[in-house]
């Protein structure tokens with residue numbers, strides 16, 4: 001554990017020393033205490049969605065590790081989704097929207113470019129912090145167990161890299177889900193989608209499991 005953290009820290013220092021460009025900036029969220037890697041995606045000319053990912057600093061490639069996803073969007077966004085493998089098809093999709101003074105988050109999977117199905121291959125836990133909707137924005141914060149490793153329909157396993165960049169995609173709509181209180185609601189087709197490379201190393205957290213528990217979550221590794 002101490003050795004692994006040391007290696008992560010050394011790798012981060014080397015990255016900085018060589019001025020490696022990162023596609024995601026580090027963001028410290030005082031409310032939850034997590035440090036996230038952050039990327040801002042344009043849903044429309046006037047609406048920017050912020051996607052943040054926090055992971056354990058001792059995660060290694062090839063292992064399924066927990067991740068906290070935090071998404072902040074202006075209220076003109078009807079739903080905001082993240083594709084963990086960088087495309088619509090054959091990867092976990094995490095989608096959320098405003099519901100009253102909080103947010104609803106749902107797990108989906110698409111085998112084709114049509115309405116995704118409900119997905120039970122991972123687990124999403126809304127944390128007790130970082131979930132709200134107000135006059136201007138909605139925000140959700142979920143612990144995902146099973147978003148960093150999955151097996152597609154061909155049987156091919158994908159692993160995300162905790163120390164480097166992962167191909168991500170997002171999609172969003174200006175229109176709203178039909179039943180906002182329900183995580184099984186249908187929601188309309190997207191108006192926009194795009195891709196980026198998300199550097200997980202900027203969101204590595206020491207003592208990740210304790211941070212999760214402090215925010216009301218149950219980490220899969222203690």
Ligand code: HEM
Nearest residue numbers: 081082083087088089093113114115169171187188189193
């Ligand atoms: C609400 C139901 C949905 C429908 C009916 C739908 C339908 C489609 C269709 C028809 C395309 C092809 C468009 C084109 O090539 O120009 C597409 C592409 C795409 N969709 Fe969806 N989609 C839905 C939900 C989602 C969700 C929830 C996500 C991500 C969270 C997503 C992410 C993408 C991405 C990234 C592309 C670009 C092509 C690719 O990377 O596979 N879609 N979608």
Ligand SMILES: *[C@@H]1O[C@H](CO)[C@@H](O)[C@H](O)[C@H]1NC(C)=O
Nearest residue numbers: 105106107108118119183184
């Ligand atoms: C909806 O929420 C329930 C209760 O938290 C959970 O068991 C279920 O997997 C969720 N379904 C989807 C599609 O996210």
Ligand SMILES: *[C@@H]1O[C@H](CO)[C@@H](O)[C@H](O)[C@H]1NC(C)=O
Nearest residue numbers: 072132134135136137138139
């Ligand atoms: C509304 O929610 C957003 C997103 O969480 C937050 O940044 C903003 O400060 C909130 N506004 C108010 C008035 O609380």
